[in-house]
Each structure stands twice: as C-alpha cells, then as structure tokens.
Amino acid sequence: MEKLHFNFDTTDAIAKPVHVGVVASGDLEVIFRPTDKKTEVNIVTGSDGFKEVWANVLKRFFDRYPIQANIEINDFGSTPGVVNLRLTQALEELKDEK
Amino acid sequence: MKNSFVELHARERALSLLDAGTSKEMVGPLDDMISPHLEPQNIVPESDDGIVLMKGKIAGNNVLVVSIEGKFQGGGIGEVSGAKIVAALEKALEDNKNGKTIYPIIILDTGGVRLQEANYGLLSISEIQNAVIALKKYVPVIGLVPGRVGSFGGMSITASILSYLIATNKARIALNGPEVIEQEAGVREFDSSDKDLIWNTLGTKQRLATGLVDEVVDDTVDNIKNSIINEIKTKKDAHRTENVDFYLSLLDQLDLSKKLDIESYNKLYKNVEVTKHDIPEAVAGSEEGTKSRGRVWFEKMTGIKNATSSVSTVLHAQKGGKEYVAIVPDADNDFPRVRNGEVGLQEGFAVASVINKVVAEDKDKDVKRPIILIADVPSQAYGYQEELIGIHVALGSSAAAYAKARQAGHPVIDFIPGDAVSGGFLAHGLQSNRMIALDDDSITIQAMSKASVARITQRTIAELEEATKHVPAMAYDIDNYEKLGALYKLVKGIGSWEATGENVAKINQIIDGAIDGLNGDRTLHFRYETPIAKESGRKATLKVRKLVDEQW
Missing domain, CATH: 3.90.226.10 (2-enoyl-CoA Hydratase; Chain A, domain 1)
Known part of the structure; x- marks a missing residue:
C-alpha cells in the first residue's frame, strides 16, 4: 500500500460531493468534495511504485476538466484506463440533477 | 447478462430493489466512517467499509436494505461494517417495537469475519445475530444470497437464523470454505481444487434440496424483487434453527463408517425418523x-x-x-x-x-x-x-x-x-x-x-504476526482481547x-x-459501555452507532 498526494491549480468549483466506484480488485472508488482551497488529491493505492503514472493520469484529467475539488481515491490495482473512467464518471454525477 | 442482480455492486443492488425515489442511504461514503484498522496493516480501505445501509420502500412497504459488498475484502465483517449493520438493525427493531413496521432485508455476499479485524468481526457478527433474533418477534428478517462470494463463515451462521433465504444458482453457502478445510484437515477431507464437488455440495441447488435455503431464483433484478415482495406478503419463516430433534435424529441415523456422499445424504435427509x-x-x-x-x-x-x-x-x-x-x-x-x-x-x-x-x-x-x-x-x-x-x-x-x-x-x-x-x-x-x-x-x-x-489473506505468517502488533483485534491472546473492552x-x-x-x-x-x-x-450493549470500550476498544463502533441514530 502506498499513499500519494497531489496538488493542482484549478478553478472550476463543484457544487456538491459525489462518490463513484468500489474498492474491488482492479477497481477504485473516487470521492469529489467541494473546496474553496487548492485542489488536493489524496490516494491510497494497493499497488506501490506508480506515482508517475498517477501524476500523468491526473494531469491529463485536470488539463481537460479543471475542476476545483478535494479528491479522495481508494485504489485496488486499477489500470490508468479504469482510473480515467471513474474520474469521468464522477464528473457525470456532478452534472446529474437528482 | 441483461438485468442481472449478481453483476451489480452493493449500492446498485440496494437501489435496484427499492421503489424509485424512495431510497435514503445512511452512513454512506461521504460520512468519513472508514475502518481505522486496515491502513495500519497496509490494506486499502473503502469509504463505506463495504456495507451499504439504505432505507426505502419496496412495493410500498418500509424496508431497511443492508447490502454487503462482496468485492471489497470478500465482504468480510469488521468493526465499522459490523457496527453499521448492528446499529441499523437495532433502529429497525425500535421502529417495529413502536408499531412502525419496517422489514429488514440483508444481502449476504460475504466470507464472514474480516480476518484482518478478526475479533471485532466475531463480536459484531454475534451482535447481528442477536438483533435478528429480537427482530423476528415482529417481522420476518429476509436474507438474500445472490453470489459471487456467497455466504460463508460466521455470516452463514447468521443466514441460518434469518426467517427466509432467497438465493440464485450463482451462490454457495457454507461455514468453512473448502480452502480452510483443506488447510485444517487435509486435501483428502476436502479437495479445494475440485470445483464440481464444491458446487455440488455447497451450491444453492443442493442447499435447497436439504432445507438450507428456501427459494432459488434465476438471476434477474425482477425475480429477486418479486420474491422479496412475496415474502413480505406471506411472512414465511423457515424456523431453520428450531429443528433440533430432526437433526439429532438424523445424526443418530448417519452411517459414520464411510464417507458421506451427496446422494446418500439426500436420501437420509428425506427419510429421517424424528424422535424427541x-x-x-x-x-x-x-x-x-x-x-x-x-x-x-x-x-x-x-x-x-x-x-x-x-x-x-x-x-x-x-x-x-x-x-x-x-x-x-x-x-x-x-x-x-x-x-x-x-x-x-x-x-x-x-x-x-x-x-x-x-x-x-x-x-x-x-x-x-x-x-x-x-x-x-x-x-x-x-x-x-x-x-x-x-x-x-x-x-x-x-x-x-x-x-x-x-x-x-x-x-x-x-x-x-x-x-x-x-x-x-x-x-x-x-x-x-x-x-x-x-x-x-x-x-x-x-x-x-x-x-x-x-x-x-495471502500473507506470510511473519507478516501476520507483524500486523497483530498494530491491531489488537488481530491478536490471539487474552491480553490483547481485553483491549477491545468486551470482557x-x-x-x-x-x-x-x-x-x-x-x-x-x-x-x-x-x-x-x-x-x-x-x-x-438483556442486551449485548455492555461490550460498548466498559471504560476500555469507550476509551479505545469500541470507539469506531460508538461513532457508527451515533451516526446511524442521527441519520435514521
């Protein structure tokens, strides 16, 4: 297990907290929480040694969607593709009116 | 598979059963009630600790759905996950006592005790069983075993106590998993690589034939929901743990000179002469x-x-x-x-x-x-x-x-x-x-x-012993047990x-x-109320109980 921490300079505030995903094998859960501070990403991952990969996946995501949020990720060995999918899903939830 | 219930995650399962727009989740992922015992053992936690508690309605009836996430740590029950179930069942009990009928439905997809929080798991599971027994005086407590994990360990003991058990053919139900039996008693006792033997013995088709589940349905959301609605209407109770004379007679009539096989057991099961x-x-x-x-x-x-x-x-x-x-x-x-x-x-x-x-x-x-x-x-x-x-x-x-x-x-x-x-x-x-x-x-x-x-848990014994140093619930001795506050x-x-x-x-x-x-x-609450429990042993339990009480 490894704990990772990232900061991003993003500005699009989000209106509500959302949660998607499950900490299942090859999967992860993602929580977005509104914040008025800097965007913070805190990751607990079961696969050690992938800090650089995480940095790249997250950078690409925030380049495209510069949301400002407190983000928590619990990861159980998901691939970058699955990570991106879950992040995008969380974004979809934000748009959901219910 | 189209409209499969088994393929859904715990939260989706609960939602799929409830009438649209009636669901209310309690102590969910945003409540920050994470297990304090996993990270110290280098295990990734989950924000809901693998338990989804949802109140809502099914065909207009008030229900509490407890859905166990089988994909997170094998659906194992630890301190937080266990306390969530116990607290919610006790609130449901209170409602029923006060004349407000609410039907508890437990979706079992669980290996039983979460071995990384072992002694908490055992305590919690006994508390769940206690709440189920108390609830059954008022309403049937409905169990659902959809699979893939199925129901194992202490939670199968719980399953046996439930009023009515619905399962799909993708589930197995047993106390000890075949791997554990092989580990403890040898491969000749139970070969854990023999998948046919495992499914023929522990699969729900066999369990239905010998009274260990009450209904096996095809895996669709609609089938499962209909079975639940039907059970709420008919309030059937298997009284599974009240057949003591039947089983003691069955054991008397068992031929212990040879290894029991499925066919002879099924024959015996049907022909038991029950004596007091x-x-x-x-x-x-x-x-x-x-x-x-x-x-x-x-x-x-x-x-x-x-x-x-x-x-x-x-x-x-x-x-x-x-x-x-x-x-x-x-x-x-x-x-x-x-x-x-x-x-x-x-x-x-x-x-x-x-x-x-x-x-x-x-x-x-x-x-x-x-x-x-x-x-x-x-x-x-x-x-x-x-x-x-x-x-x-x-x-x-x-x-x-x-x-x-x-x-x-x-x-x-x-x-x-x-x-x-x-x-x-x-x-x-x-x-x-x-x-x-x-x-x-x-x-x-x-x-x-x-x-x-x-x-x-796929660790070495050395790693295990290291973990017990940080998490008293993992230890094997009475002095560490005392730290949980239950004594x-x-x-x-x-x-x-x-x-x-x-x-x-x-x-x-x-x-x-x-x-x-x-x-x-007449309760088991003493375990939460000792000075050690309050100070450290059951701190997370007490926090969960407070949150459930507030959000109920």
Whole structure:
C-alpha cells in the first residue's frame, strides 16, 4: 500500500460531493468534495511504485476538466484506463440533477 | 447478462430493489466512517467499509436494505461494517417495537469475519445475530444470497437464523470454505481444487434440496424483487434453527463408517425418523474423560466427577440454581472432526436442545435461571460431511438458543478458562451478556488459525504476526482481547488448569457479581459501555452507532 498526494491549480468549483466506484480488485472508488482551497488529491493505492503514472493520469484529467475539488481515491490495482473512467464518471454525477 | 442482480455492486443492488425515489442511504461514503484498522496493516480501505445501509420502500412497504459488498475484502465483517449493520438493525427493531413496521432485508455476499479485524468481526457478527433474533418477534428478517462470494463463515451462521433465504444458482453457502478445510484437515477431507464437488455440495441447488435455503431464483433484478415482495406478503419463516430433534435424529441415523456422499445424504435427509431428544444432565462416571480445561472447570464447578453424558461432548448440570454448560473433547468420538473439543454438528444441536429446555422450563417463572457457559472451544469442526449437512445451522441453533434465553431474561454468563475461537465461540460464548476470562497465556481467542489466516489473506505468517502488533483485534491472546473492552473481567492469578476449590469459589463469586450487576439487562450493549470500550476498544463502533441514530 502506498499513499500519494497531489496538488493542482484549478478553478472550476463543484457544487456538491459525489462518490463513484468500489474498492474491488482492479477497481477504485473516487470521492469529489467541494473546496474553496487548492485542489488536493489524496490516494491510497494497493499497488506501490506508480506515482508517475498517477501524476500523468491526473494531469491529463485536470488539463481537460479543471475542476476545483478535494479528491479522495481508494485504489485496488486499477489500470490508468479504469482510473480515467471513474474520474469521468464522477464528473457525470456532478452534472446529474437528482 | 441483461438485468442481472449478481453483476451489480452493493449500492446498485440496494437501489435496484427499492421503489424509485424512495431510497435514503445512511452512513454512506461521504460520512468519513472508514475502518481505522486496515491502513495500519497496509490494506486499502473503502469509504463505506463495504456495507451499504439504505432505507426505502419496496412495493410500498418500509424496508431497511443492508447490502454487503462482496468485492471489497470478500465482504468480510469488521468493526465499522459490523457496527453499521448492528446499529441499523437495532433502529429497525425500535421502529417495529413502536408499531412502525419496517422489514429488514440483508444481502449476504460475504466470507464472514474480516480476518484482518478478526475479533471485532466475531463480536459484531454475534451482535447481528442477536438483533435478528429480537427482530423476528415482529417481522420476518429476509436474507438474500445472490453470489459471487456467497455466504460463508460466521455470516452463514447468521443466514441460518434469518426467517427466509432467497438465493440464485450463482451462490454457495457454507461455514468453512473448502480452502480452510483443506488447510485444517487435509486435501483428502476436502479437495479445494475440485470445483464440481464444491458446487455440488455447497451450491444453492443442493442447499435447497436439504432445507438450507428456501427459494432459488434465476438471476434477474425482477425475480429477486418479486420474491422479496412475496415474502413480505406471506411472512414465511423457515424456523431453520428450531429443528433440533430432526437433526439429532438424523445424526443418530448417519452411517459414520464411510464417507458421506451427496446422494446418500439426500436420501437420509428425506427419510429421517424424528424422535424427541433430551440431553440428560451429566452424571459421575467411572472413567476419566478426555482432559481439557473446560472439563476440569465443569467438573469442579458442578461437583460431578468424571462427568459423562448421552452426548459425550456436551455436559450440562444444575448446581446452586444455575445451569452450567460445557463443550468438551472426546478422543474416541465417532465424529473424527471434533475429537479436540471443536464444536460440530452434534455439539451445536445438543447445546441448543439443552438451552431450549431450560428456557421452556422457566417460561412462567419470574426469576429465570442463570446459564453459565464454560468456554473452551478450539474452533468449529472442519469437515466435508459437516459442510454437506450444514454445520452452520448447528452453530446457528445454539447461538439462537442462547440469544433467546438471554432475551427472555436468563442471565447468560460466559466463563472462559480455555480457548474461544471462531464459529465455536459464536455458538458457545458470544451470545452471553457478560464474559469473564482467566488471564492465562495458553488461552487463544481468534477467528482462525494463523496458518489458515495467512493462506486466505495471502500473507506470510511473519507478516501476520507483524500486523497483530498494530491491531489488537488481530491478536490471539487474552491480553490483547481485553483491549477491545468486551470482557466483564479478566481474572488475574488463576491459571487455566487451576480449578482448585478456592479458585472455583473465587470465580463463582465473580459470576454472582456479574449476575447481580445485570439489573435486567438483556442486551449485548455492555461490550460498548466498559471504560476500555469507550476509551479505545469500541470507539469506531460508538461513532457508527451515533451516526446511524442521527441519520435514521
């Protein structure tokens, strides 16, 4: 297990907290929480040694969607593709009116 | 698969059952109620600790859905996950008591105790069972075993207690998983690589044929929802843990000279001649029984020398207005898997028979007889025939009997001079409202042997031992157990084997003190209320209970 921490300079505030995903094998859960501070990403991952990969996946995501949020990720060995999918899903939830 | 229920995650499962727009999740992922015990062991936690609690409506009926996430840590029950279930069931009980009908539905997709939080898992599961028994006086408690994990371990004991069990053919139900049996009893007992044997034995088709589930439906959301609606309407109750005479008769008629196979068991199951079984009080015998800490204390506390009984492993007797019950080893037992004092089929059903009789005899009395359990149980029995017949029902029968006795007003006190392990402890010990243990290094309290825990959690024994240093619930000794706050008293200065007259008097005095201090308490709440529990042992439990109470 490894704990990772990232900061991003993003500005699009989000209106509500959302949660998607499950900490299942090859999967992860993602929580977005509104914040008025800097965007913070805190990751607990079961696969050690992938800090650089995480940095790249997250950078690409925030380049495209510069949301400002407190983000928590619990990861159980998901691939970058699955990570991106879950992040995008969380974004979809934000748009959901219910 | 289209509209599959099994393929859904726990949260989606709960939502799929509830009428649209009626769901309300409690202590969800945003409530920050994460297990404090996983990260110290380098295990990634989940924000809901693998349990989804949702209130809502099904066809207009108020329901509480408890959905266990089988994909997170195998659906194992630890402190937070367990406390979520217990707290929600207790709120549902309160509502039903107040005339507000709410039907609890438990979706079991679980390996049982979360081995990384072992002793918390055992405590929680006993508390879940207690709540289920109490709820059944008001409403059926409906169980659903969809699969892929199925239902195993202590949660199968819980499953046996539920009113009505619905399953799909993608699920298996057992007490011990085949891998654990192979680890504990050898590959000849149960070959865990033989998938056909496993599914034919533990699969729900076989379980339906022998009364261990009540309905098997095809895996669609609609089928499952319809079965639940139907059960809410008809309120059927399998009374699965109340067939003690049936099972004791079945065991009498079992041919122990050869290995039991599925076909002969199914034949036997259909042709059991049921006779009434009373387990008479233990009497003095001419020969010494197999030595054990439990036996030594039972004999000294009841004054019966070389105690023997019609079921050689279950001793009970009345002394000084109290009923003493012990499970003891018998080196010559016809059932090979209980020769070291494990709790097997006969033990579970016989203890249930004894306790049910005590409750029936005292039914109309104002003051109910105290029941003193002497716990020295190294584990449940690990065996193929045990699983085929359904050892989880045997253990469920005794757990249910103790819980009912306590809820009826019998003080149930557990005295632990020996081991208190796993399913054995759930069946014989954990339903007591006070636990008294001797402070002796030889005592083991745990959910599984180190070898099996290492195999199942895919760690080395060295890694496991490292983990126990950080998480008391993972440890195997009584001093770490005390840190959880569940004990009424840890008695110093008396060794496990030192049942002298003086020491027996001392223990009896402590037991009397525990009984006097009950003041009508029929619950298991004492475990959360000791200074150690409040200070550290059950801090997370108490926080969960507060949150559920606020959000209910």
